[in-house]
Amino acid sequence: MSDTIKCKEVEYKANVLIEALPYIQKFKGKIVVIKYGGSAMVDSELKENVMKNVALLKSVGMLPVIVHGGGNEISKWSKYKGLESEFYKGLRVTDAETMEIAEMVLGSVNKGLVGYMESMGVKAVGLSGKDGFTIEVTKKYVDGKDIGFVGDIIKINTDLIYTLLNNGYIPVICPIGMDKDYETYNINADEAAGAIAVALEAEKLAFLTDTEGFYLDFDDKSSLISRISVDEAEKLIEEGKIEGGMLPKIQNCVSAVKGGVKRVHILDGRKLHSILLEIFTNKGIGTLIYRSEEIL
């Protein structure tokens, strides 16, 4: 490459950094909760990419908090022990043995993420909702049906999370909680992320998913919604316009915004840098659910 071209490239790179300046200033010291799951957790290139994205957010002064799932792995290990995975309305039916496996697997995924972040020079601590009794739940009944050790969150105790954030650590949280009798429960990771973001009054809550965002009609790629106010989203729910798979996700987003989170994003975790792009550019990617009183 000629020197002139190299010079141009270098200058171009500096311009990119300069362009990031207002975003860095805007989000300095703000809490960003990231629900990490799906392909972005399975594909190793995507995984490394997410880790780097999070490390960058932290390094320029934001306060990322990671909430992750561990889906596939739980089924895999259940099989080793001769158990079959059973689901009811999208939730894993969780008997005592499955719960034990789930806790093991989620713990392993959790510490794996922590190690990954440490390798990128950011300090991280892996938590379950048991640590500092961070997540208190009560048994969940779906349509009155008992599906075992699956919990509904009734309280997030933010003390430990704040202790870690204030001391420079990224909290990496797996969705396990305890009820008032200190029994262990599995929790839907999306719900956990939402409840934590609300409790921390987060600036942003981003879901890394395996879709490009929220489609009104999943089969019509042109129906992707870039931005929707929480009022509009509620109206769609009421009118029954949101189809099955997407419904709980959108409901969860709506709850988060109504609970105090400023902006909720549904991002495509299969794309490189989706987190960075969302934060550092003014081009909307994925779907944004925002407060109705906010003027975009």
Add this chain to the structure above:
Amino acid sequence: MSDTIKCKEVEYKANVLIEALPYIQKFKGKIVVIKYGGSAMVDSELKENVMKNVALLKSVGMLPVIVHGGGNEISKWSKYKGLESEFYKGLRVTDAETMEIAEMVLGSVNKGLVGYMESMGVKAVGLSGKDGFTIEVTKKYVDGKDIGFVGDIIKINTDLIYTLLNNGYIPVICPIGMDKDYETYNINADEAAGAIAVALEAEKLAFLTDTEGFYLDFDDKSSLISRISVDEAEKLIEEGKIEGGMLPKIQNCVSAVKGGVKRVHILDGRKLHSILLEIFTNKGIGTLIYRSEEIL
């Protein structure tokens, strides 16, 4: 029970509390590292008892730090996955698959202990050596032999432990570390407890074991040593008077005292309240290894 007897009993209880006063004052704010393992971790009555002991230490102002193993469970889960457990000179030969299982199992034990402590009203956080890169290791070779992902500790980073202690949490640590390339390693729990106690300049390091203490001759119950200075212990080692199984344990104790820990105790984890009795009475139980310059 007659009122008079009840009254006597109540008064007696108050006297017990009063007797504890000087010990409470002496150890206030002092760090006590407890290596938790063996029967005390398997038997549920013993387990509850240990948890209560630790909760009491914390509640009267000491700073307990728990380091635990998970031995049996690792073998059990290895078997589910069709792996055989192999040992070399007392250390588990740890290939990648075994390491994965060990991390899962230790993580599960770890969070189980945390939940137990929370149920007793003390705040706890479960860590592995990956969190905050607390334990840095290098690959261990035994007699030049490669036994897989088994680590030698080269550094304890105390930042995270102190952050938790200063904020009122009991750190519960499982013996997993990373090397400089962020690979995961299994660590002998006794070694981990010793290294952590040294790094924290602990007042006490107590090993909960399945023996009454250190016998010069294991078959002769009368050879139990109550107290031994570190110099005397070293002399016994040099003279080859300590038999196989006990040797690494005693060496570990000696290293801890020489590294700066004030007193190291080998306690019988099969006895109820062994921790409390050691701390709150002046009757020696188990074996004490102390600094040679200390006057007993």
Add this chain to the structure above:
Amino acid sequence: MSDTIKCKEVEYKANVLIEALPYIQKFKGKIVVIKYGGSAMVDSELKENVMKNVALLKSVGMLPVIVHGGGNEISKWSKYKGLESEFYKGLRVTDAETMEIAEMVLGSVNKGLVGYMESMGVKAVGLSGKDGFTIEVTKKYVDGKDIGFVGDIIKINTDLIYTLLNNGYIPVICPIGMDKDYETYNINADEAAGAIAVALEAEKLAFLTDTEGFYLDFDDKSSLISRISVDEAEKLIEEGKIEGGMLPKIQNCVSAVKGGVKRVHILDGRKLHSILLEIFTNKGIGTLIYRSEEIL
């Protein structure tokens, strides 16, 4: 004693400590004001016992504050100087000379208690209401009658008390105050204890008295009241059912609860460990006056 019995005893003692755990946790960091007087201040065994009780409360993390009287001693020293002790409705008529003696005697008692506590390994500081102008009074008139330098408390300045508590000292306070012209006044010790407990929003206020508690009919030992809500107590006062000697004491307790103290106790200072038993057991001893909205 045989080893087995000794072992049982030791284990029993440990159990006593464990039983205290929930109480220690419950009252950690809570302020407990103790009015110290009567036999418990005269009898040397009782005195040592009270000191130990207080030292234990402090050592397990509570924040005791002592308020004491000095009754008999004042009369004794007055006699040396040729003065006669005169009382009006239970209050010492206090001319300038008597006031001088009272201040000397209370100061001496005060520093004596401080020395005693220091000898038990707890840090203490003796205060009168002059120090840091902690107690501001105005001249008290009883039925319009001038009884000399006897003060009504109009303000407790808590700055100095909090400075001492925050730095680990037990404040030991004698009931002397100043009016706005910095004249010295004697104060009823029960009133001082009540006002200080209210100002500190104390968790508990305990009066060490020479009775077993509050009797509806002093001559009928079976009429001892274990627990009474503040509303019920007020009703008894209104109905004139509380006899002379007890009336001001109960009124003082009622004021304290209504002023914000959570629970007020009338304890028998003649019994060993009455303070400890009240705090560390769930057996009511003496009389408890509690907030009407509290559910026992």
Add this chain to the structure above:
Amino acid sequence: MSDTIKCKEVEYKANVLIEALPYIQKFKGKIVVIKYGGSAMVDSELKENVMKNVALLKSVGMLPVIVHGGGNEISKWSKYKGLESEFYKGLRVTDAETMEIAEMVLGSVNKGLVGYMESMGVKAVGLSGKDGFTIEVTKKYVDGKDIGFVGDIIKINTDLIYTLLNNGYIPVICPIGMDKDYETYNINADEAAGAIAVALEAEKLAFLTDTEGFYLDFDDKSSLISRISVDEAEKLIEEGKIEGGMLPKIQNCVSAVKGGVKRVHILDGRKLHSILLEIFTNKGIGTLIYRSEEIL
């Protein structure tokens, strides 16, 4: 008074304040220990004057610490109780009864001074050496003779004094201490002031006395020494040139300077404002004992 004269006077006053500026700046935040006793404690005009002087030092940012005696009053109260005052080499022979009186009297004087200071708008706290075990002593023997509860200071614990200074209080200390068995002892006030000044590394230690300063020949008023280095003072002591009454005082001053106090002053407590004049003017009054390496 004519307006012009009034104006001149007012301007003159302002000039006086301005002249004080460099002294205020120089001593800001510096500890000044004042031994208060003699006429300045008996005469009410002098007393008020000293109190105002101390209040001013405090108000412009210095940190005064008062140490006082109570001589005459102790003898007076001893007499009431039918005891005779006996002295040996200038020290009060102190049996148990006398000690009790001394503690009462000193405590009363102590709180009296505290009240006086509070009346001038400065916060003060009265301490004896028992509070926070501030003064630890051992029994003093003079020429091998047992003179009762008279103590030699072996340790000043500065924690409580610093807690009070850091929170804006003037510590007012009476010379009572405890030995290691928590027995109460009387201490020579000059010795207490010296030991406290050394322990606090005071900038200045000022003795308010009933002389104009240190005379080489007490009968020759022209032999008053204005300034003397600690080396010169020691030489005079060695050469036996200091007469009886003055000897212990000068020895005490020498100890203080050698122990780290920067400057020690012997001031005439019978003169109004002697403290202020010493601090706020560059005219030497009384006698200054200074470090030999200091260049005046």
Add this chain to the structure above:
Amino acid sequence: MSDTIKCKEVEYKANVLIEALPYIQKFKGKIVVIKYGGSAMVDSELKENVMKNVALLKSVGMLPVIVHGGGNEISKWSKYKGLESEFYKGLRVTDAETMEIAEMVLGSVNKGLVGYMESMGVKAVGLSGKDGFTIEVTKKYVDGKDIGFVGDIIKINTDLIYTLLNNGYIPVICPIGMDKDYETYNINADEAAGAIAVALEAEKLAFLTDTEGFYLDFDDKSSLISRISVDEAEKLIEEGKIEGGMLPKIQNCVSAVKGGVKRVHILDGRKLHSILLEIFTNKGIGTLIYRSEEIL
């Protein structure tokens, strides 16, 4: 001078200091904003005198904040550059070139004052309203007329001022601000002082002027008003009884008091020590504007 007279003089000086005590105590830690300008800034004796006055306020614990102008100097430097000074209703018409000169001149005056204060042993920092964006303005229009870069204050950002005060510095502020587009503007110094005093909730705001105070009739020296409540002052304004030159000054004082400043003073900067006399004596000098609810 005879010794006796010298002694009297010294004692007199000490009395002056003692008289200042209650004022020192009253204003300790209180913010006093001083508008510095006029003769007191031109005459070198007056200037030194003001600097010493301010140094003394700071040294005895008050928190002075200086706001200054630079009038004559701006005209002088404008002339060097060939510009003519033009005024409209008392405000300098400020084109871009004049603004550049004004910023230079005010900056120079500013750092000159800082150097002066440092020479008196007090720490000072010179600010313009640009530093930390302390003063935000919008373009001022007088009767709709554009007079260039003259600003109306819309916001005082107190962060930087408090940072400096909390770290022991005297802020010295020149009246320059920026609008929301970061353009530089000149501000009337009286307005700046008033707005800063209001934002800091100052105890006092003192204007050093070239008059003795506020005259109802400037030609009648006997019409000087010593004290006037803000209500009375407003009434005079409404009734049109305040003449031209004085009107904006009095309006500014009224705004300050209504904005929360406790007392505003118009002082004669041509008299030595006018600041000290105002603070340290109870003789009114100049004119005091006070809150109507205050009882003098």
Add this chain to the structure above:
Amino acid sequence: MSDTIKCKEVEYKANVLIEALPYIQKFKGKIVVIKYGGSAMVDSELKENVMKNVALLKSVGMLPVIVHGGGNEISKWSKYKGLESEFYKGLRVTDAETMEIAEMVLGSVNKGLVGYMESMGVKAVGLSGKDGFTIEVTKKYVDGKDIGFVGDIIKINTDLIYTLLNNGYIPVICPIGMDKDYETYNINADEAAGAIAVALEAEKLAFLTDTEGFYLDFDDKSSLISRISVDEAEKLIEEGKIEGGMLPKIQNCVSAVKGGVKRVHILDGRKLHSILLEIFTNKGIGTLIYRSEEIL
């Protein structure tokens, strides 16, 4: 632009940010002193660019400190006042009038830079060495010749700079100081930057110059030195191989490194982003002077 290309571009930008990550982490919390002058201060595009570079450094967590000159402007304003600019060995001969102008001009440049930074969302404060007596000098003599108010730095007082850094402000410093008599002096800006960097133990000191770096032979563009250890630089000086104009600059760099600054850079201020490129890439630009013991 097609969507795919846009997408690629966006991804490319994200990669640029990720590449910056290790540099951001490496320099977080580190002090970087930038000597700002020459073309970069005159050309408005370059100026804006430098301001943005500095704002970015600050926003990602570094602690930039700016030291600037004001050369051309001083000559310009001198001329307005009819003064001629005279130089001796590269230093401006500075009589009292010229000093007055220099202070005005530097102050104006200073606040201009502050305003610029504020407009970019970073907080800044403009200082001269008079503020907080930050720069103490003594009169400089060049070859024994008196060149007026030109100062040699003898002390940097870092208190004020640290106060500002710790509170989030960028200090912008102009090279003016005072001697011990508080006289104002002009200082060479390069010397000021070097002394400040040494006093702050800066990580980096960067000189923005009007050359590409340090040429061994200025006429031979290929003689540009990219990196040179301080030992090598000193050797070149000793051997007389550095020509006139460059000599004082290199000597200044050598002093800075020997005084404790880790790395000193001579950068080309005429190139856009030279600061960013130096910090965020591993391509050497300009000339680096480094510690001899450092391994590159």
